Amino acid sequence: SYELTQPPSVSVSPGQTARITCSGDALPKQYAYWYQQKPGQAPVLVIYKDSERPSGIPERFSGSSSGTTVTLTISGVQAEDEADYYCQSADSSGTYLVFGGGTKLTVL
Amino acid sequence: QVQLQESGPGLVKPSETLSLTCAVSGYSISSGYYWGWIRQPPGKGLEWIGSIYHSGSTYYNPSLKSRVTISVDTSKNQFSLKLSSVTAADTAVYYCARGREEGCFDYWGQGTLVTVSS
Numbered sequence: 001s002y003e004l005t006q007p008p009s010v011s012v013s014p015g016q017t018a019r020i021t022c023s024g025d026a027l028p029k030q031y032a033y034w035y036q037q038k039p040g041q042a043p044v045l046v047i048y049k050d051s052e053r054p055s056g057i058p059e060r061f062s063g064s065s066s067g068t069t070v071t072l073t074i075s076g077v078q079a080e081d082e083a084d085y086y087c088q089s090a091d092s093s094g095t096y097l098v099f100g101g102g103t104k105l106t107v108l
Numbered sequence: 109q110v111q112l113q114e115s116g117p118g119l120v121k122p123s124e125t126l127s128l129t130c131a132v133s134g135y136s137i138s139s140g141y142y143w144g145w146i147r148q149p150p151g152k153g154l155e156w157i158g159s160i161y162h163s164g165s166t167y168y169n170p171s172l173k174s175r176v177t178i179s180v181d182t183s184k185n186q187f188s189l190k191l192s193s194v195t196a197a198d199t200a201v202y203y204c205a206r207g208r209e210e211g212c213f214d215y216w217g218q219g220t221l222v223t224v225s226s
């Protein structure tokens with residue numbers, strides 16, 4: 001079955017830049033999406049179609065894609081950005097959806 | 109504003125069928141989009157269960173396909189999940205969500221915890 005691979009954890013100090021990667025063989029063909037999930041809450045879409053930002057999402061959140069890896073970048077990290085982040089995409093056929101294992105972002 | 113709300117039993121016995129409903133407000137299911145179910149075991153990551161198009165076409169996670177049925181009731185503006193032969197491994201928070209054509213979920217319910225235990 002198709003898998004997306006994320007690092008389990010990333011730590012940054014406030015004001016620094018956090019980068020969270022997600023790797024998958026079908027990413028050159030399929031869009032990637034990023035969700036932020038805080039404890040006890042439902043996930044929130046923060047990036048769609050690799051690099052588009054939904055309305056209401058701060059500009060410090062951005063996404064990029066290069067080959068089989070996509071990256072979520074949070075510039076000028078704030079304490080409120082501490083959360084779990086999940087990438088999501090589809091298999092090469094586009095039929096089946098898959099989530100990455102999630103990355104816990106810790107703001108030191 | 110689109111809102112989704114899950115409902116159903118919070119406790120299901122092993123080998124029985126888990127049944128949940130997602131009521132949608134602020135948008136008519138029959139107008140379009142996909143409607144999906146995602147679950148999250150306690151302390152673990154997200155897992156896509158399956159999605160249904162407003163026309164009734166369904167797409168299921170291959171690992172769950174033999175046990176899952178998703179249906180839509182446009183007259184009540186809601187869609188449902190049935191997961192049969194449940195075990196403790198099916199204990200999770202179950203979310204319903206609206207899916208865009210390109211494959212992401214833009215509106216989510218608050219989630220409901222379903223525990224499988226005798």
